[in-house]
Amino acid sequence: MGNRVAMxxxxxxxxxxxxxxxxxxxxxxxxxxxxLFENDLKxxxxxxxxxxxxxxxxxxxxxxxxxxxxxxxxxxxxxxNPIQSARIEGGGATGGLGLKAGYEMVKSGDASVVMVIGFxxxxxxxxxxxxxxxxxxxxTDFDFPVGGYYSAYYAAMATRYMYEFGITEKQMAKVAVKxxxxxxxxxFAQTNSKNPYATxxxxxxxxxxxxxxxxxxxxPLKRLDCCLMSDGAAVAILAEESIAKELTxxxxxxxxxxxxxxxxRPADRPTTVGGLIKDDLLLPHEKAExxxxxxxxxxxxxxxxxxxxxMAYKMAGITxxxxxxxxxxxxxxxTSSELQTYEDLGLAKYGEGGKLIDSAPFDDxxxxxxxxxxxxxxxxxxxxxxxxxxxxxxxxxxxxxQAVSVMWQIQGKxxxxxxxxxxxxxxxxxxxxxxxxxxxxxxxxxxxxxxx
Amino acid sequence: MVKMSxxxxxxxxxxxxxxxxxxxSILYKHTFGEVSPFFVGLKNKRLLGTVCRNREKxxxxxxxxxxxxxxxxxxxxxxxxxxxxxxDADIRxxxxxxxxxxxxxxxDRIPYTLINIxxxxxxxxxxxxxxxxxxxxxxxxxxxxKDIRIGMKIKPKFKDVPLxxxxxxxxxxxxxxx
Ligand SMILES: [Zn+2]
Numbered sequence: 173m174g175n176r177v178a179m180x181x182x183x184x185x186x187x188x189x190x191x192x193x194x195x196x197x198x199x200x201x202x203x204x205x206x207x208l209f210e211n212d213l214k215x216x217x218x219x220x221x222x223x224x225x226x227x228x229x230x231x232x233x234x235x236x237x238x239x240x241x242x243x244x245x246x247x248x249x250x251x252x253n254p255i256q257s258a259r260i261e262g263g264g265a266t267g268g269l270g271l272k273a274g275y276e277m278v279k280s281g282d283a284s285v286v287m288v289i290g291f292x293x294x295x296x297x298x299x300x301x302x303x304x305x306x307x308x309x310x311x312t313d314f315d316f317p318v319g320g321y322y323s324a325y326y327a328a329m330a331t332r333y334m335y336e337f338g339i340t341e342k343q344m345a346k347v348a349v350k351x352x353x354x355x356x357x358x359x360f361a362q363t364n365s366k367n368p369y370a371t372x373x374x375x376x377x378x379x380x381x382x383x384x385x386x387x388x389x390x391x392p393l394k395r396l397d398c399c400l401m402s403d404g405a406a407v408a409i410l411a412e413e414s415i416a417k418e419l420t421x422x423x424x425x426x427x428x429x430x431x432x433x434x435x436x437r438p439a440d441r442p443t444t445v446g447g448l449i450k451d452d453l454l455l456p457h458e459k460a461e462x463x464x465x466x467x468x469x470x471x472x473x474x475x476x477x478x479x480x481x482x483m484a485y486k487m488a489g490i491t492x493x494x495x496x497x498x499x500x501x502x503x504x505x506x507t508s509s510e511l512q513t514y515e516d517l518g519l520a521k522y523g524e525g526g527k528l529i530d531s532a533p534f535d536d537x538x539x540x541x542x543x544x545x546x547x548x549x550x551x552x553x554x555x556x557x558x559x560x561x562x563x564x565x566x567x568x569x570x571x572x573x574q575a576v577s578v579m580w581q582i583q584g585k586x587x588x589x590x591x592x593x594x595x596x597x598x599x600x601x602x603x604x605x606x607x608x609x610x611x612x613x614x615x616x617x618x619x620x621x622x623x624x
Numbered sequence: 625m626v627k628m629s630x631x632x633x634x635x636x637x638x639x640x641x642x643x644x645x646x647x648x649s650i651l652y653k654h655t656f657g658e659v660s661p662f663f664v665g666l667k668n669k670r671l672l673g674t675v676c677r678n679r680e681k682x683x684x685x686x687x688x689x690x691x692x693x694x695x696x697x698x699x700x701x702x703x704x705x706x707x708x709x710x711x712d713a714d715i716r717x718x719x720x721x722x723x724x725x726x727x728x729x730x731x732d733r734i735p736y737t738l739i740n741i742x743x744x745x746x747x748x749x750x751x752x753x754x755x756x757x758x759x760x761x762x763x764x765x766x767x768x769x770k771d772i773r774i775g776m777k778i779k780p781k782f783k784d785v786p787l788x789x790x791x792x793x794x795x796x797x798x799x800x801x802x
Binding site: 184304311316330335388 | 627628629630631632634635636638639641643646648656683684691692718719720721722723724725726727728729730731733736738739740747748749750751752753754755756774791792793795796
């Protein structure tokens, strides 16, 4: 197999709307310390640290903290000079792209052990200013000046998605219920009432009625359909396979890596009839006849997500994702985009993302799923961590938080880290971590599998 | 049995951080480059797009309308020099949302409706411009928020602003049918 790359350790901070107790570099230290000292590494953590011969620093915005070249501060604070390092930025997919850069550092032989460090501190400006900074990651000549911001871009896409496929607001709201209630069993999650940094008024369990009755942000998306904004950091340690096996009994192999892209402006997404087939984006388990007449990607699907999935599946030998993947952590920036992403990842047929969420037993009277972390299609668990809706969205850390969560699932360490075994997927052998930017401008997909 | 997360011992003891003010403001002198005629057009109450007619070199075999305009074709890499006037074209709503929250600059305008447009007679792959729909403009067709729908006919309108203040928001749309 050549030199495969493994994830061996991870760490993260408590996520919160505001972590005023610590600076950004102090938060990163918290996650890095956890990665080195709490992941059952077989040799002294400081000796592992000495083996690290590359770092990747991933953060999204220079505006949130008014600090350029933040990577230099972070490397210094963690004591990694003078080894090689690079800053990676790619909007909401910053974390996933950072992991990919770390993977490439090891795969190329330029490094043997790499720490990938993601962070964001979004609380130093007002929420509306923060939304504006995020909106600056849309086209500032044509989309931002007319009043564009991310919830509205996704809302307009959701309107079209509902129009194309008959998806309902109730199906979307179920995603919020699933993810937010999962988060109540994840100690790190921003909405977990037990998190000492949680804002109590916006924490705790929710029902579908809470989602449907929450204030309208941009039709059809309501407050609880939209992701969090967070302060926090997440860290992953990657190593070449043979070294990984010296350092841990439970290395998690990066079996597949994929990355896809699409236009910045929703305005410029092709509306080609049969576009999915013309772009060669059919997955092995799909039939061309399903999609010959479907406009693609339009404003209803994320072509970048499909491209990333196809690439990662090919590398990992995945021929039917729903049968071969046990647990998925995906970028649920909005409830609508989780449903759209089911389809891009091939977990559901295009147009049937709503059916997939409906497949999990739901108590209509109480407005909650019959169990926490429900199986979809009686098979796969999606966003046990709580995702961006329940756990966090500290942009540069998000993709790393989700990949580390998948790693802990495969290692069977969810109880140790989350503080509850309720979210541990029993006997998880293979997982998928998805990271996504813009209105789908950049997406990464990792397939992770048991390496022992 | 109460379970503990390893995270519990990482909880900060600091209860008394010092927080201070950092003001920051910038003025950008921004160029619209070769698509400046689009913005000059808005000042003159015209909606202009660019078209690349190298259809045999395009993925879908069609002429490509660019709206937002482009000075270069991403498919055939040719310079795009042909401007078309779409002020009186048949334009429909491709999709929409009504915003009840916004970034700081637009908070005073909520609720407002954002649309992506659909220019009839062209392939709309590169021309679903994002704009706003005003439903209560005096002297124009007035409708309710609930009446806004995909496929609805709309027409462009233009704010009166000095040339140095023109931007994409100089253009907006109003309903052209009930
Ligand atoms: Zn061309």
